[in-house]
Amino acid sequence: MRTEHVGHGTCYLHGGCMPNHVLAAARAEAHESAAVFMGPALDVEPHEALLWCIRLAAGQVEYAQRKVAGIKDEEAFEETVGGRQLTAWVRVQQESMERLARFSKMALDAGVEERRVRLSERFGEAIASILGGVLEDLGLSTDQQRRAPDIVQRALLAMERTV
DSSP: OOOSOTTSSOOGGGTTTSHHHHHHHHHHHHHHHTTOOOOOOOOOOHHHHHHHHHHHHHHHHHHHHHHHHTSOGGGSEEEETTEEEEOHHHHHHHHHHHHHHHHHHHHHHTTHHHHHHHHHHHHHHHHHHHHHHHHHHTTOOHHHHHHHHHHHHHHHHHHHHHO
16 A cells, blocks of 8 residues: 655654554644744744634644545544554644644633734724724814714724724
């Protein structure tokens, strides 16, 4: 039997059909397909790094799920030296889900979501202050001043729908 992971991992002559090699090849393909390549160092805030890890892990889970969806029920397990076990893609999917859960818990424990809410609130306050100053400087008529909040609200809601 030839390997099913051409271009990833070892060939069948060098153990490429062994369960551990098949799993390693599946991991390599998942990482490559999720665009996880080594690159230069980046300046990143810790909360941004956690969110990035969550997004990458979610992409890997989704990719592995698509691979698993293509596996027929009778192909979900394979015979190995140690006995019957789940196929490599099912194991990659499980590992990816565990990694996503771990990163998500780290983000929750670090208060990343609360930080995002605080930043959004500050950003909203800054926008309100700027808009208030602009409207005041325009010297609007009484009728225009009365209509301005509704116009601004509609514009912000329209922007929110596109984001």
